[in-house]
Amino acid sequence: AQSVAQPEDQVNVAEGNPLTVKCTYSVSGNPYLFWYVQYPNRGLQFLLKYITGDNLVKGSYGFEAEFNKSQTSFHLKKPSALVSDSALYFCAVRPRGGGADGLTFGKGTHLIIQP
C-alpha cells in the first residue's frame, strides 16, 4: 500500500526567506505526485503536479517542487516566502497505472510565514 509522509507538522519561515515543505512517499514504481494547499475555511486548491519529464515542476503562486526518485521525495519550495503563503499544505500521490484514481495524502504541514 502506498503512503505519504510529511515529517513536519509545522514550518516557520520569516517573510522573504526561502521555504521548504518536505514530502516523502512510499509507492511502487514512479507515481504521480501532487501538492495542494488549504487556506482557512476553504477547500483544497491544486498547486502543482509531477507526471513525467523534468524533475523540477513549477506551479501556482511561485511554488515549485522537485521529484527525487532515489530519495522518493517531492519537497515543495519557494525562493521568497510571503505572509499570504501561510496555510496548510498537503502532499499526495497516485500510483502510475491501474484504474484506482484515488489520491493518498499526507497529514499536512502548517506553513507559518512571519512578517
Place this chain on the structure above:
Amino acid sequence: EAGVTQFPSHSVIEKGQTVTLRCDPISGHDNLYWYRRVMGKEIKFLLHFVKESKQDESGMPNNRFLAERTGGTYSTLKVQPAELEDSGVYFCASSQGTVANTGELFFGEGSRLTVL
C-alpha cells in the same frame, strides 16, 4: 463559474442518527470523488464516481456509508447510523478527466460532521 459546493457546511448529530451530505460538482465534470479527514490525520479517499457509476469504492469504511450520484450530477453521502468515529470533515472533489489524465482536482470547502 461556480466551484464545487457542499452542503451542509457543518452538521452536529447524535450517535445512531442519520446524516446526508450533498455535493454539487462543477458543471460538466464527470469525475466526482469523496474524501474524509479525521481530526489531525490524513485525508482519506472514500470513493470515485464516473458520471453515475461507482468506479472505485475501496475507501468506504463500512456498510453504514452509502454514496449515490443519480443522473451523474450531484452526489450524496449518507451515514446511517452514525458512530462517534465518523466525525471529521468530508470533502468532495470533481474533475473533467481522471487524476491520471488531468492531474487536478477541484475541491469543495468540506462538510464538517460532528457525532456526539
